[in-house]
Amino acid sequence: MSKRLIVRWFLVIAVLVLSGCSSAAPAAPAAGEKVTIRLWSHQNSAFNKVNQELIDGFMKENPDITVKYETFPYDQFIETLQTSMPAGTEADVIEMFGSWVCNYADGARLADMPADVMSYKEAQEIFYQAPLDGYYCNGNLYGLPNEFNLEYGGALVSPALYEKAGIPFPPAYTDYNTLISDAKKMTVLDGDTMTTAGFHFVGGDTLGFILLSGILEQGGTYFAEDGKHFNFESPESLNVIRTLTRYAQEDKVIDATLFSGDNGLPNAFFNGNVGIGYIGSWAAGVGKVDFPDFKFDYVMLPPMFGTEPKFVADAGWGKVVSKNTKHSEASWKLVKYMTAERANALKFNQISGTIPAMKSIVEQPDEILAVQPWIKPTFALLKHGAYLGNVTDRDQLFYEIIAKNLTDALTGAVTPEQAAAAIQKQANEMVDSKSK
Amino acid sequence: MGQRGQLQRTQQRFAYSIMTPIMLYLMLFSLIPMIWAVVLGFFDYSPVRLGSGLFGLGGDNPFVALDNYIAMFGDTQAAHLFRTSLRNTFLFSFLVLPLNLAITLPLAIIIERSHARAKGFFRAVYFLPTVTSAVAVALIWGAIYSPQAGLLSSIIRSVGMTPPKAWLTDPQAIFMGIPIAMIALIVAHLWQDFGYNLVIFIAALQGIPANLREAAMVDGANESQMFWLVTLPLLRPTMLFVCVMTLLSSLQMFILAQVMTAGGPREQTTTILMSIYQNAFRFQNMGWAAAMSFVLFLIIFTFTMIQFRVLKTDWEY
Amino acid sequence: MSPSTTRIVPFGISLGMIARYAVLLIGLSVTLLPFVYVLVSSLKTPAEIIRVPPSFFPKDATLQNYLTIFADPRVPVATFFANSTLVAVGRVLITLFTSSLAGYIFARYEFSGKNLMFGVLMAQIMIPFQMIMIPLYLILVQLQLIDTLWGLILPAMIDAFGIFLMRQFIEGIPRELIDAGRMDGASEFQIYARLILPQLRAPLASLGIFTFMATWNDYLWPLIVITTHEKRTLPLLLTWYSNAHGSRPALTMAASVIVLLPIVLIYILFQRQIVANAATTGFK
Structure with a gap:
């Protein structure tokens, strides 16, 4: 009796396995067949x-x-x-x-x-x-x-927030002073909780592109001399990190603690909590599909550093x-x-x-x-684009190294100098660990 | 005599006839993958690279002996992150285990003493969170912890207090040396998990023969004596089971942190399993991830053995 | 009847009892609040769910979020639901059978290699799943089970945890019961099926729920094994409306309810069964 049951159990499993196999078997391609x-x-x-x-x-x-x-x-x-x-x-x-x-x-x-x-x-x-x-x-x-x-040079802008702050829309920025001053007007603080960010640039992609493009705009390079390792402690690199930190810490147009994760770009923007959102134009496409009722525009921004646009593609x-x-x-x-x-x-x-x-x-x-x-307007920019180059592991460099350490500087957890040193060390370690 | 031997043979045959397929199955679906994982730890392996030789181990995926293990003690960011994630995982687990027991055991005793109907009701409700998806729990608690529109902050505000600026993203928010984000994860984890131990404790308490307690009561034992001298010793096997399982699951905490904090802020909630997962699938360092997971395995193994020893030898009678 | 009920005086309510129920009720509200929260949030409009300051109950409750999801041609909810059900039921039945049988053998049989086998089982609990994912995947490829629902069931037919649990319970069943069975000439399998199994109703129900829930909620593995959209399981919905490219919290909350609701309903039905079992069999 027990034996028969065990046999039966095996049979059941065998049938189950076989039926699974047959349904998974890929059709062999034959000539002229679909x-x-x-x-x-x-x-x-x-x-x-x-x-x-x-x-x-x-x-x-x-x-x-x-x-x-x-x-x-x-x-x-x-x-x-x-x-x-x-x-x-x-x-x-x-x-x-x-x-x-x-x-x-x-x-x-x-x-x-x-x-x-x-x-x-x-x-x-x-x-x-x-x-x-x-x-x-x-x-x-x-x-x-x-x-x-192209994650560079353009921003989503929210007409509702411009109107609320009494600023003419659409804006046409030629320098960052005006942009930051507009952003300050749109920023809303509730106690020390920022509910609306005037200028949002905290994102895994955005931060990386601002840093790398910013270095190029100033005529620098983010590669070390061997073309494989990195140099993020150059004056140009430090200048970018310091400038962004100033926007967050002194001008207080963005709180990187609150506007991150689910509240990062473009979510926060399409939820109506961001005046100017520095992001690629693809975000406008997402907005049109996912938030068809939300009114917004996409405008070009001047170079953050220098006068000539230069960017990393x-x-x-x-x-x-x-x-x-x-x-x-x-x-x-x-x-x-x-x-x-x-x-x-x-x-x-x-x-x-x-x-x-x-x-x-x-x-x-x-x-x-x-x-x-x-x-x-992005079309005029295209000729200024330079390919990123071989940065070893792009996602790791952008998301784990640049974005994380820059965010630490923006929240005041570390100084811009410490952030630059950390990016430098971690990026080069990444290169070393992957070129064994 | 002969009959006895016959009986034993039948029993053995039965045991083997069941266990053989099970073991073959485990070999295929557990043992081989485990050995594979251990072997990977000695290679600089990435699934992105085809490699050469058996299973792509060789060529671009070279054998590196103990390099991955030696690197754990190094001064690289990867090594720092590994050690941070170990620390975080221990912190999480050693807070979760006592908190869980402190909630579930008293609650189980209270429920066990309730009316039969109330017992069923409360047990049913308390168990409810355990049947929910960890991803859903992470999403719901993420909404609860949302700094502005979230439930928790608005409850705290409604009683006239000021909540922390952000529950999950502020690296400077620390309470008694423990990051607030970590506490938030622990609370969400306890919420989802406590019903499980609760139900096990209730079942075990119900299994304690009534006459034992009555006898103790006749002997004049009070409530607390009854708990320490009668209930607790009888719960020993259950306690072992609960401690092992709770520790195992909290050492392997993953989805809540992955969805709610992504390990942040500033790696304060990166768990060892997150580190393993990220290195295996995001940073394409599967060999390194395999070495880390072997360390995790050793840790889990050690704790399990210690618990078996402690709870077994101490209370043997 | 539990012994404590004898201590309750009819119509008399002790202070201790009030305190006990107060604790239970506080626990109750903490346990239920997130469920209520996700439910009411799922009825809010996209604008209201992010409004600051937030309101707990929706001002204009709407089912629009649910209608949007059910009307979304990219997420065939009914198909996902059927797939989830099939996989979960299959895994529960197989796991209950294998766990109780193997648990019984570990608890009540002596044979050489037993400790080794138990060690392998324990190791299965201890190894992080993420690490065996790739080899497991390769094995499923060899068995041609990738992109089939069997690929979700087969690797989980033997549950070390379930065996461990069953062994614990079966060790509590008196040996005399088995000996009596042998005296009556029952075969070993009959002893398992007729004498042991009925004793295990409550732990089996618990294990069943546990397995069902684990399967129903399984997220990572199905997303890797299943590549055909129509073969996907329900938890995919959870992150469908929430990703780095734009999240819609109202839809995410509604999707969470859609994923949670079936299992909560099943749980409520099943739970009654367990309570009844515990009451009638004494579960001692």
């Missing part, structure tokens, strides 16, 4: 919306290719990439951030682009150099960009193909369709509110400006 490829991206309402639309268009044009679009929350996206890559289960096409690409390419996780899809030379004709550079490593091209990442989101794909041809077809066909690239920028990586969209800007008028 192929299914997968596209992965992180979750972002505007990006997800336009990607899905482009995929639908692609499938209509290519009835023999089915594209499955799968999305993950940002953290799980990175985590899933790293779990799935050793197993070879990642998607065929992956939406990656340009400055991650070389990291994955160096690890032999990405396929280099076949020359018949597009050569580097052809790509240079079509795309701006700064975003394209993120996809070009060791003499190979690993994908194509959808956007020109961090490539931008684009599409790459996994080395493990079994459908190389279809995958590259999709990449090309989504990034290099003008109408589609345009649609991507129109809906996501990102700045085009494709030159011809900027050169004939009517279509993009009809939908995203505020990005017009």
